[in-house]
Amino acid sequence: MHIPDGYLGPATCGFFYLVMLPIWTIASRIVKKTLKTRQVPMLAIGAAFSFVIMMFNLPIPGGSTGHAVGGVLVAILLGPWAACIAITVALVIQALLFGDGGITAIGANCFNMAFVLPFAGYYVYRAVSYKAPAGSNRRVVAAGVAGYIGINVAAVLAGVEFGLQPLLHHTSIGQALYCPYGLKVAVFTMAGEHLLIFGWVEVIVTALVVKYLLKQSPELIEEREAG
Amino acid sequence: MFKNNNFIERSILGALSFLKDSIFADEYALKSGFLQSLDPRVKSITFLFLIIQVLLAKSLFILAVLYVFCLLIVRLSNIRLGFFLKRTWIFMPLFSLFIAIPALFSFFTPGQALVTLHTGLLEIIITRQGLFVATLFISRVITSVSFIILLSLTTRHFELLRVLRIFKVPQIFVMTLGMCYRYIFLFVQVIENTYLGIKSRIGRGIHYKKGRDIVSWNIALLWQRSLKLNEEVYNAMLSRGYNGEPVLINKFKTTYKDWVWVCFFSGISFWALYTIYGRSHF
Numbered sequence: 001m002h003i004p005d006g007y008l009g010p011a012t013c014g015f016f017y018l019v020m021l022p023i024w025t026i027a028s029r030i031v032k033k034t035l036k037t038r039q040v041p042m043l044a045i046g047a048a049f050s051f052v053i054m055m056f057n058l059p060i061p062g063g064s065t066g067h068a069v070g071g072v073l074v075a076i077l078l079g080p081w082a083a084c085i086a087i088t089v090a091l092v093i094q095a096l097l098f099g100d101g102g103i104t105a106i107g108a109n110c111f112n113m114a115f116v117l118p119f120a121g122y123y124v125y126r127a128v129s130y131k132a133p134a135g136s137n138r139r140v141v142a143a144g145v146a147g148y149i150g151i152n153v154a155a156v157l158a159g160v161e162f163g164l165q166p167l168l169h170h171t172s173i174g175q176a177l178y179c180p181y182g183l184k185v186a187v188f189t190m191a192g193e194h195l196l197i198f199g200w201v202e203v204i205v206t207a208l209v210v211k212y213l214l215k216q217s218p219e220l221i222e223e224r225e226a227g
Numbered sequence: 228m229f230k231n232n233n234f235i236e237r238s239i240l241g242a243l244s245f246l247k248d249s250i251f252a253d254e255y256a257l258k259s260g261f262l263q264s265l266d267p268r269v270k271s272i273t274f275l276f277l278i279i280q281v282l283l284a285k286s287l288f289i290l291a292v293l294y295v296f297c298l299l300i301v302r303l304s305n306i307r308l309g310f311f312l313k314r315t316w317i318f319m320p321l322f323s324l325f326i327a328i329p330a331l332f333s334f335f336t337p338g339q340a341l342v343t344l345h346t347g348l349l350e351i352i353i354t355r356q357g358l359f360v361a362t363l364f365i366s367r368v369i370t371s372v373s374f375i376i377l378l379s380l381t382t383r384h385f386e387l388l389r390v391l392r393i394f395k396v397p398q399i400f401v402m403t404l405g406m407c408y409r410y411i412f413l414f415v416q417v418i419e420n421t422y423l424g425i426k427s428r429i430g431r432g433i434h435y436k437k438g439r440d441i442v443s444w445n446i447a448l449l450w451q452r453s454l455k456l457n458e459e460v461y462n463a464m465l466s467r468g469y470n471g472e473p474v475l476i477n478k479f480k481t482t483y484k485d486w487v488w489v490c491f492f493s494g495i496s497f498w499a500l501y502t503i504y505g506r507s508h509f
Binding site: 093 | 275278279281282283285315323327329330335336356359360361363364367368370371372375376378379384387388397399400402403404405406407408409410411413414415418440443444446447448449450451453454456457460461464
């Protein structure tokens with residue numbers, strides 16, 4: 001889902017930087033206010049954690065592999081605003097040091113994966129697990145549903161961003177200058193592969209990690225929810 | 228059945244190649260070369276402008292000139308061309324090449340037929356417009372990726388992250404970036420050791436369902452370990468004088484080489500912008 005440089009035109013890149021600027025500002029203010037000084041390294045750990053989760057390749061029947069984003073998981077564990085900062089940091093490191101995801105597309109990538117994905121997933125989790133008792137299986141189901149919805153909403157948005165490019169940026173005779181596929185193809189492809197494959201990878205990772213933590217260290221999730 | 232997926236080995240290999248890449252990257256950044264001798268601030272700003280120019284370019288010629296310019300400074304910076312091409316082409320551009328292939332054909336990009344292939348009942352047409360769209364797309368991706376990788380290869384990673392301060396990035400982001408970078412190395416080590424431990428106990432053959440459980444348990448375990456680490460790191464920060472506000476030491480210094488680079492960069496930028504927007508705009 002990482003959008004590299006060259007897929008989105010300058011107007012789209014600029015637009016998403018403008019959209020993300022107030023979100024980053026609000027996120028840093030909220031996190032500075034709510035995060036205790038003692039918890040500061042947790043942000044960095046959350047970012048490294050999200051980065052590393054993307055390195056865990058899961059086997060898919062048929063021999064292929066896929067990876068999770070972990071955005072919803074970090075949001076459940078740290079809260080959505082802290083997750084926004086943590087995933088932004090992970091995406092910046094990936095773009096700047098490893099060329100995975102573009103510099104000009106950081107705004108769009110962060111909007112999809114550091115804002116929409118954790119927020120959508122987090123609130124779905126809160127809604128589905130509402131008043132669920134500690135250690136309840138409903139929390140595990142809620143985490144899975146949240147992971148699936150979060151990653152799919154983000155993927156559809158990325159598809160819309162790709163699909164708008166031929167309409168926004170083209171030559172005088174209509175040739176696409178950036179991503180060459182229209183809305184139908186781009187949204188269908190992005191939604192299809194995430195609904196069928198990567199969405200399920202996210203479900204497995206989010207649900208099983210929450211299940212394990214509820215069993216081994218339930219305080220990690222309950223403290224966060226109480227706070 | 229999927230008993231021999233070897234996903235554990237694949238993950239270990241992924242982690243190892245990540246580590247190796249990072250070590251190599253610092254190796255090049257420590258070498259003596261043109262880009263290595265520049266002030267990271269000047270280098271980062273000029274590279275950002277170069278990437279923006281790649282984004283704005285609408286012709287293959289401009290992209291080709293910018294790509295050749297990139298390869299030229301690769302050589303001036305004592306980086307092996309073979310290594311650089313392998314590093315830049317292997318991941319994102321190759322993936323983009325795969326994405327761009329359908330755009331060659333008339334069902335995605337209608338236009339003037341360039342090549343017509345007859346396969347039984349089906350007639351596949353590669354259009355001139357399709358070829359332009361796909362080539363422009365790939366050229367833009369490879370040129371952008373090349374500039375980013377070159378910046379990352381020739382600048383020490385900590386310096387590159389510190390440069391973000393000049394872009395007025397809030398301190399909480401810069402501090403988190405610096406710390407996160409260290410944690411990634413530590414986490415990769417933890418994963419490597421854990422997988423090695425699992426492999427030595429269960430051997431090669433593992434059902435993919437069991438494999439999923441192991442991966443998920445490891446992610447959860449990593450989070451538990453991280454929490455323990457948090458306490459230790461915070462105490463280490465306190466013992467080094469941390470009082471809630473991070474202090475960043477700025478050792479950057481500009482030299483005559485930076486001005487030579489700025490002149491060089493300005494020349495190519497002026498030419499590119501002049502060509503992109505045409506004479507009428509100047």
